[in-house]
Amino acid sequence: MTDSRPKSPQKIDNTTTVDTSMEEVANTSSTHDLSHSEIDVTSRDSQEKDPLKSSTPCSSDVSNISVPHLPLNNVTDYIDTALICHPSIKIELKNCANLLCSEEILTFYTDGSVQNIGTTHSLSGYGWIQTQPLTPRISFKGSTVFFPSSSKSESMGILTALLVAPFNCRINIYTDSANCITTFNTRMHLGIVSPHQKLKQSNFLLWDLIFLLINQKNLLVTLHKVPGHSNNLYNDEADTLAKAGAHIREPIIINHKFFAHQSLGFASWNRLHVIDRNVRKWADNVIQPLIFNSMINNKALTPIKKQILDGEIDWTFTKEWLNHNNSDALCSINLSKQQGNKIKKCNFIYPTIDIQQRNYPHLYPLGSIPCIQCSDAHDVNAHVGLCNDHSNDVVTILMEAAYDLYDIIIDNYSGTPFALRETIESSPLFNITFSGALSQTHPGYLLIHHLVPSDLTTIFYNYIKDKKLRFSIFIKFFKTLMRKVDSYIWVKRYSLIKSWERILSITKNKK
Incomplete structure (x- = not known):
């Protein structure tokens, strides 16, 4: 680990100073690399430029606290006016501030904790300990609510540490959150943040306050990356807090x-x-449960209701696939047909013989019409993929897909991916040991209907960490896979049905 003392800063755009070592790391390392190295980010904003010039008020009414005339001249004034909490918590923070009021250099180890996230019983906490030699050894812990995340908890630890720091202080903060360091560094490079940029950032209200404190209290703040769970005594104590x-x-x-x-x-x-994050994405998360409920109550999706309830379908990747435009044209007849076919297949409303019989009762024979290929079951959407005649084609598709998946991950993975071949071979999706027809519970059944199995995306998540790259190579892989599915199963089936319809003199003009 490098020297924790701030190094000579370089001035950028007359408003921010960024430690040289951080700039070099940020330009050469991925987020994954950040978790394995120490990163120093140093800032001292000039008094002339406030990084919160574009900060914004809120229409909600959660506090009757009066708004002070900024900047404030007392550390405790920030605690009184910037926070909404029980008076005893403010007293505790003020006591910490009073103990540190004469210090010029402080060192904090901060950490955050989120428990039961994704449930109505989620808990979000944070804590820090001040460890600078020959200064008061104090600690603090607290909780927060609304939009829990590990990044928010970590950021709250940093914020409360800065709140108790005196004016004109040099502060070293050790954290195991690469996300917080990246966010801090990004805001430092941006200088004055536009409203558009700010409103897309998660926890922007919290980060606004962090940078306001740095600016108005004239703080020199350096963030250090400390590896998590590395038996660091102070970091472990912050984790416990x-x-x-x-x-x-x-x-x-x-x-x-x-x-x-x-x-x-x-x-x-x-x-x-305040919804201090990307409102569009936040609203999408709120709407998704309503969409989910409508799907499990959709009679057409009865064949895959169990898979829906068990979370075996990755809806994020399925949405990416359904929205994928295979051409350069923003809109065209071919694009409408392609997307229409995908939507019909995944919703089990593709015009199989039973649907055609319902729509054109005078053209098709009465009664149940068996599968054109196997004659063992009714010709319905749910039977596509389960037909005995599809078995060999399904095995071929899955075998080729396993090889293609291995190759595309190897080509886009830096280094040698650990146990990639074993991971693919052990995936339920690529299990081709079944005899006879494909089982309806096999993940391959979802593939045939243009739905993305979670068993497939788990491999992408494990080996491709970059989100943009992950979606990009997924689309490339899945496009090839679906072309084979359509060719081997849907197109072949369509051709046989058309031949059968011609025997019955059923033509497009009669429909």
């Missing part, structure tokens, strides 16, 4: 009215809290 803090019943919330002197409006949820 964070886990304990998650169970504190009285949370700390950022008072959005603290920024009321700014000009842009926030969105709020139920007048309880």
Whole structure:
């Protein structure tokens, strides 16, 4: 680990200073690499430029605290006005600030903890310990609510540490959160953040306050990356504090009215809290459960209801595939047909003989019409892929897909992926040991109907960490795979049905 003391900063755009070592790391390392190296980010904003010039007020009403005239002249004033929490918590923070009021250099180890995330019983906590030699050894822990995430918990630890720091102080913060360091570095490079950029950032209200404190208290802040769970005594103590803090019943919330002197409006949820993140993505998460409920109650999707309930379908990747445009044209007849066919297949409403019989009762024979290929079952959407005549084709498709998947990950993975071949071979998706027809519970059944199995995307998540690259190579792989599925199964089947219809003198003109 390198020297924790701040190095000579380089000035950037007259507003920020960034430690040289961090700039080099940020330009050459991926996010994955950040978790294995120490990163220093140093900032001291000039008094002339406030990084929160474009910060915004909120329309919600969660506090009656009056808004002060900024900047403030007392550390405790920030604690009083910037936070919404129980008075006893403010007293505790003020006591910490008073103990540190004469210090010029401080060192904090911070950590965050999120428990039961994704449930209604989620807990979010944070904690820090001040370890600078010959200074008061103090610690703090707390909890927060709304939009829990590990990044938010880690950021709250950093924020509360800066709140108790005195003016004109040099601060070293050790954290195991590469995300916080990246966010800090990004904001430093951006200088004044536009409203558009800010409103897309998660926890932007929290980060606004962090940079306001740095600016108005004239702090020199250096963030150091410390490996998590590395038996670092101070980091382990911060981790213990964070886990304990998650169970504190009285949370700390950022008072959005603290920024009321700014000009842009926030969105709020139920007048309880500012939605300090990308509102479009947040709203999408709220809507998804409604869509999910409508899907499991859709009679057409009865054949895959169990897979839906068991989470065997990756809807994010399925959406990417359904929205994929295979041509350069933004809209065209061919594009409409392609996307229409995909949507019909995954919704089990593709015009199989039973649907044609329903739509054109005078053209098709009455009664149940068996599968054109095997004659063992009714010709319905659910039978496509389960037909005995499809078995050999399904095996061929899955075998070729396994080889293609291996090759495409090897080509896009830096280094040698650990146990990739074994991972693919052991995946339920590529299990071709079944005898006879494909089972309806086999993930390959979802593939045939243009749905993306979670067994497939798990491999992409494990080996391709970059989100943009992951979607890119997935589309490349899946496009080839679906071309084979359509050719071996759907097109072959369509050709046989057309021949059968011609025997019955059923033509397109008669429909």
